Amino acid sequence: MAHILLYWAFLPLLASAFSWHSWWYEMGVFGAHPTLKHVSFDQQAPEVNVLQWDPRCEDGYVLLSPRGRFYPEPGPLIYDNRGNLVWIDNKFGMVMDLNVQHYKGQNYLTFFTGDDDGTRGIGSYYMLNSSYEVAHVVSAANGYSGDVHDFKITDQGTALMTIYEICPMDLSAVGGPEDGWVYDGLFQEINIETGELLFEWRARDHYAVEETYFERAEEKGTGPTAGKAFDYFHINSIAKDAHGNYLVSSRYIHTVTCISPSGDVLWILGGKRNMFKDLSDGSATEFTWQHDARWLSDNVITLLDNGAHEHLQTADFSRAYMIELDFENWTARTLHTYESPGHFSSHSQGNVQVLPRTGNVFVGWGKPSAYTEFSADGEVLCDAHWGPSMFFWFGWIKSYRAQKAMWVGRPSTPPDVVMDGQSRTVYVSWNGATDVIGWVMQRASRSDAASGEFELVGYTSKEGFETSIVVPDEAEGHYLRMVAVDQEGETLGMTRVFNTADETPHVTFSGPSQANLQHTLLAACGLGVVLAAVWKAKRRILILGTRCGRSVYDRV
Numbered sequence: 001m002a003h004i005l006l007y008w009a010f011l012p013l014l015a016s017a018f019s020w021h022s023w024w025y026e027m028g029v030f031g032a033h034p035t036l037k038h039v040s041f042d043q044q045a046p047e048v049n050v051l052q053w054d055p056r057c058e059d060g061y062v063l064l065s066p067r068g069r070f071y072p073e074p075g076p077l078i079y080d081n082r083g084n085l086v087w088i089d090n091k092f093g094m095v096m097d098l099n100v101q102h103y104k105g106q107n108y109l110t111f112f113t114g115d116d117d118g119t120r121g122i123g124s125y126y127m128l129n130s131s132y133e134v135a136h137v138v139s140a141a142n143g144y145s146g147d148v149h150d151f152k153i154t155d156q157g158t159a160l161m162t163i164y165e166i167c168p169m170d171l172s173a174v175g176g177p178e179d180g181w182v183y184d185g186l187f188q189e190i191n192i193e194t195g196e197l198l199f200e201w202r203a204r205d206h207y208a209v210e211e212t213y214f215e216r217a218e219e220k221g222t223g224p225t226a227g228k229a230f231d232y233f234h235i236n237s238i239a240k241d242a243h244g245n246y247l248v249s250s251r252y253i254h255t256v257t258c259i260s261p262s263g264d265v266l267w268i269l270g271g272k273r274n275m276f277k278d279l280s281d282g283s284a285t286e287f288t289w290q291h292d293a294r295w296l297s298d299n300v301i302t303l304l305d306n307g308a309h310e311h312l313q314t315a316d317f318s319r320a321y322m323i324e325l326d327f328e329n330w331t332a333r334t335l336h337t338y339e340s341p342g343h344f345s346s347h348s349q350g351n352v353q354v355l356p357r358t359g360n361v362f363v364g365w366g367k368p369s370a371y372t373e374f375s376a377d378g379e380v381l382c383d384a385h386w387g388p389s390m391f392f393w394f395g396w397i398k399s400y401r402a403q404k405a406m407w408v409g410r411p412s413t414p415p416d417v418v419m420d421g422q423s424r425t426v427y428v429s430w431n432g433a434t435d436v437i438g439w440v441m442q443r444a445s446r447s448d449a450a451s452g453e454f455e456l457v458g459y460t461s462k463e464g465f466e467t468s469i470v471v472p473d474e475a476e477g478h479y480l481r482m483v484a485v486d487q488e489g490e491t492l493g494m495t496r497v498f499n500t501a502d503e504t505p506h507v508t509f510s511g512p513s514q515a516n517l518q519h520t521l522l523a524a525c526g527l528g529v530v531l532a533a534v535w536k537a538k539r540r541i542l543i544l545g546t547r548c549g550r551s552v553y554d555r556v
């Protein structure tokens with residue numbers, strides 16, 4: 001907790017890109033959800049505070065699926081490498097795990113959409129093509145609903161997905177009823193084209209309830225009824241390797257399990273049945289509440305060690321791991337760790353990705369609205385927040401995962417344009433278009449406009465999401481349109497035609513909005529809560545420290 005305060009207050013001061021704006025942002029002065037405002041486009045995306053940037057960071061787009069208490073319109077979101085908005089869409093409702101995945105020679109934007117009941121998702125998976133249109137909807141088989149935690153398209157062109165099913169289970173080993181209920185953790189492999197089920201696996205056949213580290217909260221009554229099932233396993237990632245083996249992460253059993261193509265457990269890393277001798281003082285096998293276990297090669301895996309589960313913290317901060325496994329001697333060794341900058345904790349969610357071209361390691365921190373890119377050996381190269389660190393602990397705006405990927409977006413909708421009649425300025429943007437490098441202004445008389453005969457006025461390079469152009473004298477009194485061009489000068493699309501003489505309302509940016517004021521008030525309250533909690537925690541630490549010398553993190 002004290003770390004958070006330290007991070008919140010001091011780290012931005014040390015950041016290479018220090019500015020007072022950045023500092024106020026992190027303090028929460030602009031609210032829990034500072035947004036970018038545009039004239040030509042209504043949907044508001046979070047403003048990114050880039051704390052550190054390095055040209056060694058891999059070229060690519062950052063993909064998020066923001067949601068949370070202060071995020072009014074959840075949906076998929078893409079930024080460029082510098083934190084400029086590229087695409088946002090609220091028409092899908094809450095989505096999770098936005099990613100770029102490859103299927104049959106094409107890239108798709110994939111995500112879960114549906115409901116989230118706090119434990120699991122109940123929905124299906126969308127695959128959008130480069131024009132942001134739904135090309136495939138993938139659902140679970142056997143009457144199940146797809147879950148939020150993972151949807152992966154394999155190299156064989158099949159889809160893997162997690163599923164949570166409420167099942168009866170004897171809970172007497174954890175002090176519960178014999179006729180208790182659990183959320184079982186399943187995964188399926190599906191033929192995307194036909195929806196046919198190819199493989200299904202469930203945790204209950206392989207993992208006993210007493211292997212869990214998740215406390216069955218007696219006071220909340222988890223376990224006795226199907227409506228209050230005990231989430232003992234919590235499957236949160238699934239991957240498949242070239243040999244057909246599956247890799248499953250269980251957050252509550254603290255394990256990464258390798259499963260053979262016939263469903264047998266081949267090995268278990270971590271948890272109560274860990275099979276590997278740890279050559280790194282426990283760090284390779286004692287991860288807790290982890291997310292996103294992935295194969296990097298046949299014997300190297302990556303995962304995000306959250307070290308925390310909501311408010312139960314078992315490590316001092318969160319970090320990603322690269323772990324080497326030896327299947328001859330059954331040893332595990334930590335090759336690299338990637339520590340949260342400033343040592344904050346991710347109490348839930350998050351992911352780690354080894355980038356294909358540089359080998360850099362990209363981490364989405366989940367509940368804290370932050371993502372970081374590290375060099376392969378753990379140096380922080382780029383670090384960005386899309387919400388103030390002041391509120392990381394609360395998860396008011398969060399993204400289950402953050403991915404970095406190449407993407408070509410060619411929206412089927414036209415670019416948006418608004419002309420401010422008073423300042424004689426044209427504002428133009430094109431949500432989702434990745435290849436635009438500039439805008440050509442064209443003019444025509446009324447009759448020529450009707451027949452589509454336009455002539456060139458000028459060219460302006462694209463700046464960020466929205467480009468503003470002051471109407472030159474030679475364009476006044478004409479009908480205008482803005483044409484998007486790519487690197488080769490090819491036309492990608494054009495706006496509607498508008499008349500410079502049209503009465504358009506003067507665009508005003510008022511001072512701090514009502515919402516910002518409310519958020520500032522909340523920020524003040526939040527600060528109070530944090531200070532109170534730190535004060536309380538400090539007292540506990542003092543008591544603990546003198547009584548039994550236990551690690552302070554047992555309680556904080």
Ligand SMILES: *[C@@H]1O[C@H](CO)[C@@H](O)[C@H](O)[C@H]1NC(C)=O
Pocket residue numbers: 129130131133134135
């Ligand atoms: C994207 O999908 C839509 C709907 O299936 C289709 O009409 C469109 O042609 C596709 N675009 C591309 C570029 O594949």
Ligand SMILES: *[C@@H]1O[C@H](CO)[C@@H](O)[C@H](O)[C@H]1NC(C)=O
Pocket residue numbers: 326327328329
């Ligand atoms: C297993 O241990 C033996 C003896 O220490 C060593 O020679 C061998 O290289 C190890 N195997 C692997 C795959 O590293």
